[in-house]
Amino acid sequence: MKKLFVGIAVVLLALIAIVVFRANTVFEDVQLEPAKNLAQVELDEEQVVERMAGALRFRTISHDDRSNFDADAFLAFHDYLRESFPLVHERAELTLINDYSLLFQIAGSDPSLKPVMLMGHMDVVPVDDVTLDAWTHDPFAGEVVDGEIWGRGAIDNKLSVMSFLEAMEALIRDGFEPERSLFLSFGHDEEVGGRDGARAVAQHLKEQGIEFEFVVDEGGVILDGVIQSVDRPVALIGVAEKGYLNLRLRVNAPGGHSSAPPPQSGLGIISRAIVKLEDNPFPEELTHIKNTFAAYAPHALFTHRLAIGNTWLLGPVIKATLLSDPAMAASMRTTTAATMASGSSKSNILPTRAEAVVNFRILPGETSESVRERVVEIIDDERVEVIMETNVNPSPVSPTDSMGYQLLAQTIRGFDDNILVAPNLLSGGTDARYFHAVSPNVYRFIMVRATNETRKIVHGIDERIAVEDYLTAIRFYYALIRRATG
């Protein structure tokens, strides 16, 4: 008996030793060396801040109902940019795409180098009337209060538009002549899908036969105090984004009076289909979460290294823990969300047509068609028609060993080597997805720090950016453009 206990103890100790050993050794440090001697820009801070505040005063709003589009606001904003950045407008070739999107091309001296693209969007989401009172400062007044610039679009995404242009204006002022061409693209309908803006810009570039060394759009930020497994800020660079699919489930039924109903009404059949879909979620896939974690793992908290370093032993426990968090689950699988349903128009009439819409966010590797096929299989009921509506396939996954990714990572760390950089899969959609057609290297990152609080104000109430963060963004893009094109 005693021998058995000793035996078990030895095995347990060995197991613990392996688990701890793996936690400390299995992850290689892949953080890139911070860039040194980054170009420094001189800024007239007061003017720079006032120009940004001014940009937030234009109501360049995207409405779901496109007939509410305010053309004058966009045209006035174009004028504002022209007045604010005379050197860029003199030096660059400017192409209007579908009247409202702007494409700047700053030609480099060496045409053999593939150009670089920085993207942003000029449109902003509306401010609901019901939330207007909740704003501390008017969302379209462009006020600067207590070291913060307030207004809708301060981060999403006039930050990109204004900081790129400030950086470029300063570079031209400083006599910088790029070897590699640089493009700046500012869409006007990102918040409603980018159909007339970024999609048309990408199409235009494709027709010109232009291929980009790399493309940078919004999507990732520097998360500060958000990721639990590490106590340092992490810059997430989006290397891919999920697809988007709406499937309409439809049942045609005889209808009739509800006093003598069949065992299953059309709505009942639809409801069963939804329950089946919820009971059979898409299989989970840990690759993306693992890739993100692996990038900063050696710096992660011991307990997290212990867990992820030992998926051979703890795999099922880790999976269950991650899946219980909806945001985590979203990066692990194609998600299923039943969002709309309809039956008859009156409480005592059986529906002749019952419908529901189910929204899917598709993981890279699957397609709208493969999702639809699986849905039909799971519902397994010929009475339910499955109709494909809005459908956007997931993007390809951009590599992390490209010049673009490395340049971004080194420059971010050049600003603060405490920041860790990691690739990431986006659950939402950006304009960047259209640009995979003109480059294999498409990255989603804006130079801004985001806390849990920041994540609430984007598209929410009290959107604003600290003056210091805005100045850092300009300094960052000044250095980045120089390194990318010099």
Ligand SMILES: [Zn+2]
């Ligand atoms: Zn945006």
